[in-house]
Amino acid sequence: MSEHQRKSWFGRNWLWFVPLTGCMSIIVLFVLGIGAAFFGVSKMLTESEPVEYAIALANKNEAVAQYLGTPVTKDGLPQGNISYSNDDGKIDVKIPVNGSKDEGYLIVKGIKNDGIWIYEEIYILIKENQQVINLLEKEKVLEQL
Incomplete structure (x- = not known):
């Protein structure tokens, strides 16, 4: 078989x-x-230098503490662009942030010349009431003095 x-x-x-x-x-x-x-x-x-700087500004701002609460942290996927070329660069980003009270967006716009960031806009947009908190306001006043 x-x-x-x-x-x-x-x-x-x-x-x-x-x-x-x-x-x-x-x-x-x-x-x-x-x-x-x-x-x-x-x-x-x-985790770019301008975003870290803007978060630090937001955590020091009294109006942001009043509306969002503290600490302000990044919360979500960023939108926008950042580019580097040697000591020059450009940033235009919108990053979701939150605090202990509310949520919002951190908007950072600026350029980098010869290794130094020059910020055109840094502000927080509160989600609930669309309130805009300019984080560069005090610095502009100090620069004018």
């Missing part, structure tokens, strides 16, 4: 299994690459 040996699962299904796992591997690597790029850009925006 002859023995008929049955093939293994892989032996019976390799024709569809190999291409499918190859395609799935490429898709997973693509998704991971996009995620890593998105995370890197998001981190670059939220």
